[in-house]
Amino acid sequence: MIIGVPKEIKNNEFRVGMTPGGVREFVAHGHSVLVEKAAGEGSSFSDDEYIAAGAELVGTPDEVFARAEMIVKVKEPQAVEISRLRPGQILYTYLHLAPDLAQTQGLIKSGAVCIAYETVELPNRSLPLLAPMSEVAGRMAAQVGATYLQKPFGGRGVLMGGVPGVLPAKVVVLGGGVVGTNAAYVAMGMGADVTIMDVNLDRLRYLDEIWGNRIRTLYSSKHNIEEAVYAADLVIGAVLLPGAKTPYLVTADMLPKMKRGSVVVDVSVDQGGCIETTHATTHADPTYFVDGVLHYGVANMPGAVPNTSTMALTNATLRYGLAIADKGWKQAVLDDAALAKGVNVLDGKITYKPVADAHGMNYSPLEKLL
């Protein structure tokens, strides 16, 4: 199969759909990979590395789209990219169609086979192609929090690990899933006093088992949240209710009781946030104050570390991408129910129910179209 990797064109997107290492795997399976010139630049992968891995460098995105049978990307296609798709061509990338009517209509019109990373789902309901970005964002959350706790960045001037004779920073992580666990892991590594809160007791048991008394686990009740948050130097928001808006665990009226110069990093901002006063910010202007509490609400945290993020993403997307290329998309989804869940639009029809429901459009079950 001919695979195409165009340069990402969404504003401030520095990741790329495939690393040189990924190219090497596709080539080893007998496929051809077309990589747009400078596609890897933002992630610190040079054209020479792609050539050494066996890719063919291509000068324009038009040529990539025209020649490739499968396009591998990171972000949802922008309008000009949608116009380049053709019936039967495979698009394998993050789509996030539910809140995006224009893109949904564009992909329906394209006739392409649109496979969304974010809806590939394993039988245990985990999302293997979303997890790597949650890992990155979680680990970054502790790092970012440590930075903003410093006085010159607006924080209350607390060092995460303290020093001998001085207590460490108190870090409260709301939600003990992928983001929360990774945030806690890095915060603990910095020597902070970390409390992780969840409503899932089995999850708390698991965290207690792996980390013992290096971490405090706490049930996420209103009472416990208030006590923990009022004492915290850094609060990390990492809650997710799949398919629903995140509940506000820290409400606006709680802010005046929090420490001045304490920091909130609300990673769940992309689903509405679990801190009521959070709104989405950008890497260019990431923070703002409310009631003396410094808020960080970047909705696309992994974008700041595109080299790591691109490698983490390729690690996760590769095996499904190879299956599609080796067997053709139809056989690949017939063989793998997890990948089948990724098919959102096929032949001008919506094959992922939540997307159809979100737009009040017709839903066509994939099984009926295969």
Ligand SMILES: NC(=O)c1ccc[n+]([C@@H]2O[C@H](COP(=O)([O-])OP(=O)(O)OC[C@H]3O[C@@H](n4cnc5c(N)ncnc54)[C@H](O)[C@@H]3O)[C@@H](O)[C@H]2O)c1
């Ligand atoms: N900002 C970014 O750049 C970025 C990047 C990746 C992920 N995210 C977001 O981070 C959030 C967390 O993602 P994840 O992958 O860790 O999800 P996850 O499903 O692995 O974890 C969510 C956790 O929240 C817990 N939870 C639910 N209700 C709760 C409550 N009332 N109190 C405490 N915990 C509660 C769940 O039990 C679960 O353990 C999501 O909103 C995701 O979209 C943001």
